[in-house]
Amino acid sequence: MNMTGTMTKELAQILAAAGVPAESVRDTRELSGGTYNTVTLLTLADGRELVLKVPPHQDQPTLAYERDLLRAEAMFCRAAHEAEGDVPVPRVEAVYTDGGSEVGPYLLMTAMPGTRWPEAREHFLEGEQEGLRHDLGNLVARLHTVVGDGFGYPSGALGPLASTWREAFTRMVVAVFDDARRFNVKLSRPLEDIAQVLQRAFPVLDEIVVPRLVHFDLWDGNVLIESGPHGPRIGGLVDGERMFWGDPLADFVSGALLGEIEMDPWFLEGYRQEAGGAVVFDETSRLRIALYRCYLYMIMLVEQVPRGATSAERRWARRELMPSLMAAVDTVAALS
Numbered sequence: 001m002n003m004t005g006t007m008t009k010e011l012a013q014i015l016a017a018a019g020v021p022a023e024s025v026r027d028t029r030e031l032s033g034g035t036y037n038t039v040t041l042l043t044l045a046d047g048r049e050l051v052l053k054v055p056p057h058q059d060q061p062t063l064a065y066e067r068d069l070l071r072a073e074a075m076f077c078r079a080a081h082e083a084e085g086d087v088p089v090p091r092v093e094a095v096y097t098d099g100g101s102e103v104g105p106y107l108l109m110t111a112m113p114g115t116r117w118p119e120a121r122e123h124f125l126e127g128e129q130e131g132l133r134h135d136l137g138n139l140v141a142r143l144h145t146v147v148g149d150g151f152g153y154p155s156g157a158l159g160p161l162a163s164t165w166r167e168a169f170t171r172m173v174v175a176v177f178d179d180a181r182r183f184n185v186k187l188s189r190p191l192e193d194i195a196q197v198l199q200r201a202f203p204v205l206d207e208i209v210v211p212r213l214v215h216f217d218l219w220d221g222n223v224l225i226e227s228g229p230h231g232p233r234i235g236g237l238v239d240g241e242r243m244f245w246g247d248p249l250a251d252f253v254s255g256a257l258l259g260e261i262e263m264d265p266w267f268l269e270g271y272r273q274e275a276g277g278a279v280v281f282d283e284t285s286r287l288r289i290a291l292y293r294c295y296l297y298m299i300m301l302v303e304q305v306p307r308g309a310t311s312a313e314r315r316w317a318r319r320e321l322m323p324s325l326m327a328a329v330d331t332v333a334a335l336s
Contacts, residue, residue: 007022007025007028010054010104011028011040011052013102013103014052014054014103014104014106014108015042015052017094017096017103017106018093018094018096018106018108019094020042020044020050020093020094020108023045024044024045024046025042025043025044025045026043026044026045027042027043028040028041028042028043029041029043031051036055036056036062036066036069036241036307037053037054037055037056037069037070037241038053038054038055038056039051039052039053040052040053040054041111048110049110049111050093050108050109050110050111051090051108051109051110051111052106052107052108053070053073053106053107053108053109054104054105054106055069055070055104055105060306061183061305061306062306063175063176063179063299063302063303063306064157064158064175064176064178064179065153065157065158065172065175065176065242065299066157067155067156067157068097068105068155068156068157069155069241069242070095070097070105070106070107070241071095071097071154071155072153072154072155072157072240072241072242072243072244073107073239073240073241073243074092074095074097074107074109075154075155075243076089076213076215076240076241076243077089077090077091077092077109077240078092079146079148079213079243080143080146080213080237080240082146083142083143083145083146083213084142084145084276085142085145085274086142087139087142087143087237088112088139088234088235088236088237089112089236089237089238089240090109090110090111090112090236090238091109091110092107092108092109093108093109093110094106094107094108095107095108112224112235112236112237112238113224113226113235113236114224114225114226114227114234114235114236115224115225116220116221116222116223116224116225117132117220117221117223117224117225118220118221120225120232121220121225123227123232124232125231128231128232130266131231131266132225132232132233132234133264133266133267133270134266134267134269134270135233135234135270136218136223136234136255136267136270137266137267137268137269137270137271137272137273137274137277138270138271138273138274138277139234139237139270139274140215140218140251140255140267140271140277141270141271141272141273141274141276141277142274142276143212143213143214143215143237143251144212144213144214144248144251144276144277145212145276146212146213147210147211147212147213148161148211148212148213148245149161149211149245150162150163150168150211150245151163151164151165151167151168151169151208151211151244151245151246152167152168152171152172152244152245152246153172153243153244154243154244154245158171158172158175159171161211161245164205164206165205165206165208165209165211165246165247166202166203166205166206168244168245168246169202169205169246169247169291169295170199170202172244172295173195173198173294173295173298176295176298176299176302177191177194177195177298179302180298180301180302183302183305183306184305185301185302185304185305187301187322187325188322188326189326189329194294194329197329197332197333197336198291198294198329198332200336201287201290201291201332201335201336202291204284204287204288204291204336205247205288205291207284207288208246208247208288211245211246212245212246212247212248213243213245214243214244214245214246214247214248214250214251215237215240215242215243215251215254216242216243216244216250216251216253216254216296217239217240217241217242217254218237218251218254218255219254219255219257220257222237222238222239223236223237223238224236224237224238247288247292249279249285249288249289249292250289250292252289252292253289253292253293253296254296255267258320258321258324261289262281283335286331286335287331287332287335287336290328290331290332290335291332293324293325293328293331294325294328294329294332297321297324297325297328298325300317300321301317301321301322301325304317
């Protein structure tokens with residue numbers, strides 16, 4: 001579909017601000033799979049493909065940490081390109097997140113090849129899934145070689161970067177619990193009781209003294225699989241907007257969503273083979289992973305309210321997500 005002459009005014013303004021002539025756009029297609037930003041795939045006349053992200057209207061309710069997610073994603077992409085070894089992530093073409101302009105916030109970046117892992121999985125041959133998990137572990141270890149200047153969300157959504165991981169993670173947990181109260185989210189245990197369990201374990205966070213690049217949204221849907229002459233390969237890691245500087249073990253939570261990364265020997269082998277990929281599962285590391293699991297599952301439960309979750313999504317949360325959160329809380333209580 002040729003969009004010249006039918007492009008929306010907003011899209012034309014954004015492209016002009018980003019230095020992309022409207023007449024160079026041959027086709028546009030909105031991409032599904034995201035839950036926050038509006039994502040549009042742009043095909044240019046020269047064959048290049050770009051991805052444009054636009055956040056929801058500022059009046060839409062969001063979680064506290066979600067302020068300036070586009071700024072965070074741009075930071076993730078740029079930081080990932082500094083990793084030891086090649087990591088396939090988008091390259092930022094243009095980003096605008098400040099106010100005071102007719103053009104709202106946007107992020108324009110290169111499109112990555114492939115389809116999302118859940119759609120590609122049905123075409124895998126025997127052994128290919130395990131090989132891809134190995135490669136994913138390898139890539140995640142490379143991400144973790146990148147070091148930041150402090151701990152926490154670099155977007156500033158929860159304040160400036162902290163000097164310690166315990167301080168940064170405390171802010172993160174306090175913010176999501178405040179969000180739960182603001183959106184009147186009901187859990188199977190009182191919020192105050194869960195918060196006290198987590199807080200008693202926070203001293204274990206002092207073991208982390210180097211802020212590492214953490215994607216924190218590495219579920220299968222954010223991993224693109226590309227077909228090749230030698231079988232499938234990882235074409236890109238996308239949607240790094242929820243990144244922070246912190247404990248690399250945090251990526252083991254979304255990388256094994258509602259599961260246990262220790263049950264994934266292929267991922268762990270790939271992770272350990274790569275520089276910076278050392279990991280030992282002992283009592284303190286398992287306690288930290290349990291804390292990060294609590295944090296992620298709290299986010300997933302609370303965000304259902306501002307996202308307007310469907311009845312099917314709410315049923316899934318009660319059936320799968322809530323018990324997983326409570327199991328993680330129990331693990332924290334037992335190990336701390």
